[in-house]
Amino acid sequence: MVISHIGTWFKSAPFLVCSRFFAAIVGGYVFSAIAVSLLAAVVPLPKTDSVLLAVSLSILVYACVFIWVFSVRALRKVYGILILLGTCQALLLAFIKGWL
Amino acid sequence: MIQLLAFLFCFTSFTGFALAKSSHYKSVFGVRVDAKLSRHIRIVSWVCLLASALMSMWHQFGYGSILLCGYMAVSVMCLALLLSYMPAKLRSLIYLLPGLLVITAVLALL
Amino acid sequence: MKDSFFRSMTWLHTWTGLLVCWLLFLIFFAGTLSFFRHEITFWSQPAVHDVAPQDNRVLAQQGQISAALQHLEANAVEADTWWVGLPSERNHVIEVSYKDKGKEGERGQWHDQYMDPNTEETLGEYRDSHGGLFFYRLHFDLHYMDRTVARWLVSFASLFMLIGLISGVVIHKRIFKDMFQFRKGKGVRTWLDAHNLSSVLALPFHIMITYTGLVTLIFMLFPYPAMTQYDEGKKAFFADLSPSRQHADITGRTVEMLPMKQLVDQFYTDWPHVDIKRVIVDHPSDETARLKFYANTGTKIQDEMPVWVYNTVNGELIMTENTDFSASETLYDSMIALHTGRLSLPGLRWLFFVCGIAGCVMIGSGAVMWAKRIRERMKADQTASFGLRLVEGLNLATIMGLPVATAAFFFANRLLPDSYTGRAEAEIHLFFLGWLGVALMALYKAGTAQWRQLAQLNAVLWLALPICNALTTEGNLVSYIFKEQWVLAGFDILCLLTAAVFYIQSRKLASKQAAKPAVNKALKGQAV
Numbered sequence A: 001m002v003i004s005h006i007g008t009w010f011k012s013a014p015f016l017v018c019s020r021f022f023a024a025i026v027g028g029y030v031f032s033a034i035a036v037s038l039l040a041a042v043v044p045l046p047k048t049d050s051v052l053l054a055v056s057l058s059i060l061v062y063a064c065v066f067i068w069v070f071s072v073r074a075l076r077k078v079y080g081i082l083i084l085l086g087t088c089q090a091l092l093l094a095f096i097k098g099w100l
Numbered sequence B: 001m002i003q004l005l006a007f008l009f010c011f012t013s014f015t016g017f018a019l020a021k022s023s024h025y026k027s028v029f030g031v032r033v034d035a036k037l038s039r040h041i042r043i044v045s046w047v048c049l050l051a052s053a054l055m056s057m058w059h060q061f062g063y064g065s066i067l068l069c070g071y072m073a074v075s076v077m078c079l080a081l082l083l084s085y086m087p088a089k090l091r092s093l094i095y096l097l098p099g100l101l102v103i104t105a106v107l108a109l110l
Numbered sequence C: 001m002k003d004s005f006f007r008s009m010t011w012l013h014t015w016t017g018l019l020v021c022w023l024l025f026l027i028f029f030a031g032t033l034s035f036f037r038h039e040i041t042f043w044s045q046p047a048v049h050d051v052a053p054q055d056n057r058v059l060a061q062q063g064q065i066s067a068a069l070q071h072l073e074a075n076a077v078e079a080d081t082w083w084v085g086l087p088s089e090r091n092h093v094i095e096v097s098y099k100d101k102g103k104e105g106e107r108g109q110w111h112d113q114y115m116d117p118n119t120e121e122t123l124g125e126y127r128d129s130h131g132g133l134f135f136y137r138l139h140f141d142l143h144y145m146d147r148t149v150a151r152w153l154v155s156f157a158s159l160f161m162l163i164g165l166i167s168g169v170v171i172h173k174r175i176f177k178d179m180f181q182f183r184k185g186k187g188v189r190t191w192l193d194a195h196n197l198s199s200v201l202a203l204p205f206h207i208m209i210t211y212t213g214l215v216t217l218i219f220m221l222f223p224y225p226a227m228t229q230y231d232e233g234k235k236a237f238f239a240d241l242s243p244s245r246q247h248a249d250i251t252g253r254t255v256e257m258l259p260m261k262q263l264v265d266q267f268y269t270d271w272p273h274v275d276i277k278r279v280i281v282d283h284p285s286d287e288t289a290r291l292k293f294y295a296n297t298g299t300k301i302q303d304e305m306p307v308w309v310y311n312t313v314n315g316e317l318i319m320t321e322n323t324d325f326s327a328s329e330t331l332y333d334s335m336i337a338l339h340t341g342r343l344s345l346p347g348l349r350w351l352f353f354v355c356g357i358a359g360c361v362m363i364g365s366g367a368v369m370w371a372k373r374i375r376e377r378m379k380a381d382q383t384a385s386f387g388l389r390l391v392e393g394l395n396l397a398t399i400m401g402l403p404v405a406t407a408a409f410f411f412a413n414r415l416l417p418d419s420y421t422g423r424a425e426a427e428i429h430l431f432f433l434g435w436l437g438v439a440l441m442a443l444y445k446a447g448t449a450q451w452r453q454l455a456q457l458n459a460v461l462w463l464a465l466p467i468c469n470a471l472t473t474e475g476n477l478v479s480y481i482f483k484e485q486w487v488l489a490g491f492d493i494l495c496l497l498t499a500a501v502f503y504i505q506s507r508k509l510a511s512k513q514a515a516k517p518a519v520n521k522a523l524k525g526q527a528v
Helices: A001-010 A013-042 A045-069 A076-098 B002-019 B022-029 B035-056 B061-086 B087-108 C002-034 C037-041 C057-077 C132-141 C148-170 C188-201 C203-216 C224-229 C235-239 C260-270 C329-341 C346-377 C386-415 C423-444 C448-472 C477-482 C486-527
Strands: C081-085 C093-100 C111-117 C276-282 C291-295 C307-311 C317-321
Touching: A001 C224, A013 A045, A013 A076, A013 C224, A045 A076, A045 C002, A045 C203, A045 C224, A045 C329, B002 B035, B002 B061, B002 B087, B022 B087, B035 B061, B061 B087, B061 C188, B061 C203, B061 C235, B087 C057, B087 C203, B087 C235, B087 C317, C002 C037, C002 C081, C002 C148, C002 C346, C002 C386, C037 C486, C057 C081, C057 C093, C057 C111, C057 C260, C057 C276, C132 C423, C148 C203, C188 C203, C224 C235, C224 C346, C224 C386, C260 C291, C276 C477, C291 C329, C307 C329, C346 C386, C386 C423, C386 C448, C423 C448, C448 C486, C477 C486
Parallel strands: none
Antiparallel strands: C081 C093, C081 C276, C093 C111, C276 C291, C291 C307, C307 C317
16 A cells, blocks of 8 residues: 555656656756766867867756756656766767776 | 937837737727738838848947847837837827937938 | 647746746846946945046056056065056046965955045045945855855756746747737736736847856856866866966065066057056065956957966066957857946946846746736635745745845945944845845735835835935035036936836825725625
8 A cells, every 4th residue: 555655656746846857957957067078078179169168058958958858748758868868978978088 | 329320220110010010000090000001111120120230230240239139128118118108109209200310310420 | 749848838937937036036136236336336435436537548557557556566565466456437446456465274355445546646445335246246146155055046046047038938929929018907917018028128138148147157057078178177177278367376485576667668568558457466576476467358248358467577478368269268258248248338238237127027027927816816715825925925025125125235335334343244234134124024914005115115215315325425416417427427316216116106006005995895895
């Protein structure tokens, strides 16, 4: 009974809303942090320029991810894509930087 | 002076955009605007806006484009207030505007 | 799918907006005042009101720099830094400051003095007041709290503002179509029109100011590109980006510097006709001593000033910086420049100010509209929920409270005695006390009557401010106009305008209050 109780709680509106906000705020932040770091690493510019370009665009990336999280209906899809793409980018970044 | 002229052109242009809409035209002149007139007004408005943009960006492109945004904001604000509180006054203003434009243009040229 | 996107955006707009609207209102309010930061500071120092601006500012600079540096040479040999701010279009006096060598592990204290640009003599005691700097700091550091926490809070609110703007454009699809629409006297619809109008007329400004505002704090928010590109992290990045900002630690070995006048003259033979904004000497008399000239960028969209760095021992030019930007640097730097608006001449400054006010109206009307909508949907016998009353209370407290607090701050500047210890802090405490008073009243009850009372209070306060100014200083509105002191005259006129707006508001609210019982009676009559 307890388990089914928890199960319904996971589907309740407050939890879904909080979860979506978590995905947007924290997930979006981590995702854009990785994305702009990768951007800085791949653009063929001097180091300072690539960093400045990346940080200037970072808010744009974050805002777009934020809006996207709220526009997709299935929450599972949101988490799936965020984690998958984020990991891919992180791996690529690590590969470029030679951390692996 | 040239900046005042730029603002006046911007204001004229947005007055035109407002009058091209039937509801606002009706509140000012009391009759409906016909489609042809509306289109003409809109064309003139775009020309005015272009003139305003050219004038404000004449000296400095960057600075001028920020100024233009400001002019547009103030124009829209004034128009919205005029349209809702004293549409009749706007009517006399419409007849005054071309005169004002000419006077300012002459002063700017001198 | 399209419908669900629209609905989710509406939901997002409403709730992100409501969550941060009061903090955002504070940020916008303080930021809007900060566009006139130097003017407010000027107003709060009556001692310099009568210092005459110069006819030929740039020509006089060479002598002024020499005089200021010689003053420091004579009076602050042991300092860590010398700092000279030249008069500009917005500031008439020469600022001559120096920073002590701090004790172990502590930062040195700044000592500020001011010089008359015409006579090149130091001016008397300055009033201990933060002036416009308070609003500037309040805008992103808030107050009574840790700076880093405050900046994260402000960034969070700004992010939600950006989200609100984007989702707002999506949901009010028709805003560009009904751009000029303002239906007065129609309850919630009027508030909706005010909300739409104030956002759409300054939409480029709102988006620009929010985005660039986040960019000003970007190295706190997103340090990761710098951290991944440089093995030593952010510090290495800044060292690479702007070497002139890096100063070596004091070694303690003193050297004989060339006379300051000679160095200044040399600069002017190399670079005549440069409009200089400030001159800094790092570590005077130390072997790491550097003399830096910063040029005024004027109306260029550029925030970082071009700088020339000289060796003070042999007068050698070590480096120049910020004279030539790459594309990325231009992108980043112009965003900062747009946000701070330092480039603006008075005309553009007023436009920025009007757009800032539009931002305040947008946030305020959005918040009020939320509460009005809920009220409208309520049945006659229903009592308001706690949440609704909280929102209404906070709306009243922020929208009407901040003007009261600001007036209190300005009154404090004029009425607190100069000898009062901790005067500058006391002014700020009074700001927050004024606000607290209004907030307590608002949270107790926030109906039409309270709105009207606070509007009346505001009208009286803002009307009294120019009068108080006339009684406590030498000048008044009439003398300002005759002497062509437009900054001070503008301040007074703005106060009077504010008072007029609040007066009109109180009249409107009074007529609404009078209408309400009549409607209620009519309804009751029908029921019977």
